[in-house]
Amino acid sequence: MMLERLLATPVSKVSALLFAAVLIAAVGAPWLSPYDATDLAAFDIADANLPPAWFPDGSGAHLLGTDDQGRDLFSAILSGTRLSLAIGVTAALLSLVLGVSAGLVAGYAGGVVDAVLMRLCDVMLAFPTLLAALLVDGVLRTVLGESAGEGTLYAVLLIAMTVTGWVPYARTVRGLARTKRSADFVSAAKLSGVSEGRILLRHVLPNVMGPVFVLGTLNLSSAVMTEATLSFLGVGVPPTTPSLGTLIRIGNDFLFSGEWWIALFPSAVLAATVFSVNFLGDRLRDVLNPVLKG
Numbered sequence: 188m189m190l191e192r193l194l195a196t197p198v199s200k201v202s203a204l205l206f207a208a209v210l211i212a213a214v215g216a217p218w219l220s221p222y223d224a225t226d227l228a229a230f231d232i233a234d235a236n237l238p239p240a241w242f243p244d245g246s247g248a249h250l251l252g253t254d255d256q257g258r259d260l261f262s263a264i265l266s267g268t269r270l271s272l273a274i275g276v277t278a279a280l281l282s283l284v285l286g287v288s289a290g291l292v293a294g295y296a297g298g299v300v301d302a303v304l305m306r307l308c309d310v311m312l313a314f315p316t317l318l319a320a321l322l323v324d325g326v327l328r329t330v331l332g333e334s335a336g337e338g339t340l341y342a343v344l345l346i347a348m349t350v351t352g353w354v355p356y357a358r359t360v361r362g363l364a365r366t367k368r369s370a371d372f373v374s375a376a377k378l379s380g381v382s383e384g385r386i387l388l389r390h391v392l393p394n395v396m397g398p399v400f401v402l403g404t405l406n407l408s409s410a411v412m413t414e415a416t417l418s419f420l421g422v423g424v425p426p427t428t429p430s431l432g433t434l435i436r437i438g439n440d441f442l443f444s445g446e447w448w449i450a451l452f453p454s455a456v457l458a459a460t461v462f463s464v465n466f467l468g469d470r471l472r473d474v475l476n477p478v479l480k481g
Contacts, residue, residue, distance in 0.1 A: 192474045193467070193470055193471060193474050196470065198466055198470075199466065199467060199470040201463075201466075202462070202463040202464075202466035202467050202470070203463070203467060205459045205460075205462070205463035206460070206463040206464060206467060208459075209268060209272070209456065209459060209460045209463065210272070212264075212265050212268050212269075212456075213265075213268045213269040213272045213273070214269070215265075216265040216266050216268065216269040219265055220259075220261070220262035220265045220266060221248075221250075221259060221261065221262055222258075222259040222262040223262070224258055224259065224262040224263040224265070224266040224267075224429045225266060225428065225429065227256075227427060230256045230257045230258050231257045232256065232257050233257065234246070234249070234253050234257035235253060235254070235255050235256060235257045236252075236253060236254070236255055236441065236446045236449070237249050237252045237253040237257075238252045238446075238448060239251050239252045239448055240252075249261070251264065251448060251452050252446075252448045252449070254434070254437055254438070254449050255437060255440075255441065255446075255449070258429075260434075260448065260449065260452060260453075263429040263434055263453075264429075264431075264434065264452055264453055264456055266429045267429040267430045267431045267433070267434050267453060267456075268431060268456055268460070270424065270428065270429070270430045271411055271414055271415060271418075271430045271431045271432070271457070271460075272411065272460070274341070274344065274345065274348075274410070274411075274414045274424075274430075275407055275408075275410040275411035275414055276407065276410075277345055278345050278348040278349055278352060278410040278413075278414070279352070279403060279406045279407040279410045281345060281349045281352070281353075282348075282349050282352030282353045282356060282406055282410070283353075283356055283399065283402075283403055283406070285349065285353040285356075285357075286352070286353035286354065286355065286356025286357040286360065287356050287357075287360050287392075287395075287399060289304050289353065289356075289357040289360075289361075290356060290357040290358065290359065290360025290361040290363075290364060290395075291360055291361075291364050291387050291391060291392060291395075292304070292387075293305060293357065293361045293364070294360060294361035294362065294363065294364025294365040294367075294368065295364050295365075295368050295383075295386075295387055295391060297365070297368075301361070304357065304361070305358075305361065308354045308357055308358055311350065311351050311354045312351075312354055314351065316351045316352075316409070316413065317413065317416060317417075319347075319350050319351045320347040320348055320350060320351070320413060320417060321347075321417070321420070321422060323343075323346060323347040323350050324343055324344065324347040324417065324422050325422065327343045327346065327347070328340075328343060328422075331343070340424070340425060341424070344414070344417065344423055344424065347417070348410055348413050348414065348417075352406055352409070352410065355402055355406070356399060356402055356406075359395075359398050359399065359402060360395050360399065363394070363395040363398065364391055364395060367390075367391045367394050367395065368391065370394075372390055373386060373390055373391065376389075376390055397475045398475075400471060400475070401468055401471050401472040401475065404464055404465075404467055404468030404471060405464075405465065405468045407464050408460070408461045408464040408465050408468070411431075411457070411460055411461060411464075412457070412461055414430065414431075414432060415430070415431045415432035415435065415457055416432060417432065418430045418431070418432025418433045418436065419432040419433070419435055419436045419439075420436075421436070431453045431456060431457045431460075432457075434449070434450075434453035435450050435453050435454055435457070437449060437450075438450025438451070438453065438454075
């Protein structure tokens, strides 16, 4: 079975356990969190910068300590993991749908359509992912103004992250679709009177999805890291909303004053998420590689 082969190595097993732990923390955050990390009125400034519970000055009520606002860090990390993973998964899915659609059309249609879409990909590749996301985020926020609601800001963030995220999918699928359009099963479908759209969806698409799954895992880790970076820079989620990026940004201000835990624990969760997804993606690539199947 594919799952057995995917988890055949010690690294893949550890990665799967790490990602499962992150996923459980994200999904179960509302029930696992001892405090509401989004309720500003519940913070007690008198509890600010408390160390983890196992330190002499720590409090048993705050397992991983508190941040500069007195917010329980364990609850904030659970809530932040949930938000960062939700944004990352959404951005990765949007990139996948947009990129696969563009790649299918470009590869199957060819001609002017192919040339235009691939030149657009080249233009997007000329900009580093983070720079393009910052540019789009800044322009959209300027256009929308200060009156933009929280939901609008999340939409802006997703658009900024999707701007370059679709390009790897489009280029990969385009190359595969070009080889499949001349395959015998496609020619047979055309002779049978099957429509072009049905050929794309029923015959070409299933045969190009293997590499897309691998790209999806890698794009997920990249999306989570991009969201964390944008939030760290102050242009991601609203500053008062806990995400892994905002928590690391807050902790960064206290690294040299001794409150290291505020940055360390969110950073560890972010690293575990990115590394586990990347390792699983690499393993999935090996499993789906026909040269290595033997």
